[in-house]
Amino acid sequence: MIPSQFDYVKPASVDEAVQALVQAGEDAKILAGGQSLLPVLRLRLAAPSVVIDLGGIPELRTISDDGDRIAIGAMAPHHDVLRDDLVKQHVALLAQATSTVADPQVRHRGTLGGALAHADPAGDLGAVALALEAEFVIAGTSGTRTVTAADFFVDYFTTAIGEGEILTQVRFPKYTGWTSHYEKFNRTAQAWSMCAVAAALRIDGGTIAEARIGLTNMGTTPIRATGVEQALVGQSATADAVRAAAEHATEGTAAPSDADAAADYREHLARVLTGRAVLAAAG
Amino acid sequence: MAQVRVTVDGVNYADDVEPRMLLVQYLRERLGKTGTLIGCDTSNCGACTVSLNGQSVKSCSVLAVQADGTEVTTIEGLARDGQLHPVQSAFNECHGLQCGYCTPGMIMAAVDLLGDNPDPDEHEVREGIEGNLCRCTGYQNIVRSVQRAAQLMKPGASVPTETPAPVAGGN
Secondary structure, X not given: OOOOOOEEEOOOOHHHHHHHHHHHHHHEEEEXXXXXXXXXXXXXXOOOOEEEEHHHOHHHHOEEEOOOEEEEEOOOEHHHHHHOHHHHHHOHHHHHHHOOOOOHHHHHHOEHHHHHHHOOOOOOHHHHHHHOOOEEEEEEOOEEEEEEHHHHEEEOXXXXXXXXXXXXXXXXXXXXXXXXXXXXXXXXXXXXXXXXEEEXXXXXXXXXXXEEEEEEOOOOOOEEOHHHHHHHOOOEXXXXXXXXXXXXXXXXXXXXXXXXXXXXXXXXXXXXXXXXXXXXXXX | OEXXXXXXXXXXXXXXXXXXXXXXXXXXXXXXXXXXXXXXOOOOOOOOEEEEOOEEEEHHHOEHHHHOOOEEEOHHHXXXXXXXXXXXXXXXXXXXXXXXXXXXXXXXXXXXXXXXXXXXXXXXXXXXXXXXXXXXXXXXXXXXXXXXHHHHXXXXXXXXXXOOOOOOOOO
């Protein structure tokens, strides 16, 4: 199908983009990589009057070392993120999860910021951003503000990005020397996660000193499995200890029931995949 | 109307298009490049895969205006001087198709994969063509074709009669 008619704007700076967004009002849509928006437009699930393409703002694609953080432009394509040396060295979990997103064609176009702003609870990158305590830089008419990952994900397809605001950058603290793994469960190629677990560990002398665990598709937003994290700290990463800690994985979750899986099956998956993710991260 | 200036299969075009026009529509309906197929409405099937600045994309999920200033290669631009691209030859040789509907997109995805990874193992081939659906072959001969193409494209390979044509934009 063909999208309904819209006006197209391609601003050359973030300021211009914010102005265009304010002018267009609530009927506007931001176009990042377009890999979720274009299908939605084609199926006419959305019919914006104006589409604002951020593809003309090169600085939104940069990935840089920002001291104690890695700063990733919101328009950095998945393909760039997962191959970037800074990301692989300091935020390996993000590179690992990004390599599982959709398929190569979609990873060439789709962007980190677009995926996070879209906030599909089955999307893979929200759980990583939440577990790794990323910061979101959001630009509006009165300048920029920074939102923590815990405050960014509000609800199903809903984030802290307000009207007239644009996500410009996502900053990840450095997890240099941590080990990590993203364990994704789906049944067919390029399918969304039925459930997935993001795990990062700091292991010191054979003992888990710190743990970060995020869950994908176990509620209306990504979920941080703090119960698992607490149970892991101080343990050595044996199969028994990890499985015992993984029993906490469903605490605070509200798994959906849909055509892919019933809630109780997702809860089972969350426990099993948490065990696998942590053991794989521990090596 | 918005203007799009784009190089497709080595030819420069400048056209006024509606912003809502998809790249695949532009290629097929405006330029007559009907070798690029539309197989689904959901961005899943990959039949419309083309190369945009050297990277594979699903042309149903790109607006024509987004291709402004870029270089596009479709399945119709792969052969050089009547000689098939090695990936095309390999699909022919290994019978990497039955009905053929997925083939243009499958070949464009395979060209991209081999540009990235010139010697993929079977698992890497299957991951590399994950964005392309085939409902006939069970993928077996497609995987063989891609691995055969990798052999044909190796520097110094004696088998092919043609030299591998790089995709516009390079990888």
